[in-house]
Amino acid sequence: MDYALTELKPLYEWHECHALKGGVLFPTYSSLQWFVRQHGDELVDAKVLIRGKGGRPSLVTPDFGKVAYRLFF
Numbered sequence: 001m002d003y004a005l006t007e008l009k010p011l012y013e014w015h016e017c018h019a020l021k022g023g024v025l026f027p028t029y030s031s032l033q034w035f036v037r038q039h040g041d042e043l044v045d046a047k048v049l050i051r052g053k054g055g056r057p058s059l060v061t062p063d064f065g066k067v068a069y070r071l072f073f
Helices: 011-020 029-045 064-072
Strands: none
Touching: 011 029, 011 064, 029 064
């Protein structure tokens, strides 16, 4: 699925929203970063993650949470 640039969100913002909803799957930003390091290729292949380079943050699509949940379990 293709997304408009306005639908992409920096990974840290996704985690802030996740934490406000209880943050059960990723209680800390570090735990989310670890998960992305371990499953980055699958997330990129699923077209839900664009890896940041240099000082740029990684970006995620609205479907990132669904795919992360599937990979996690």
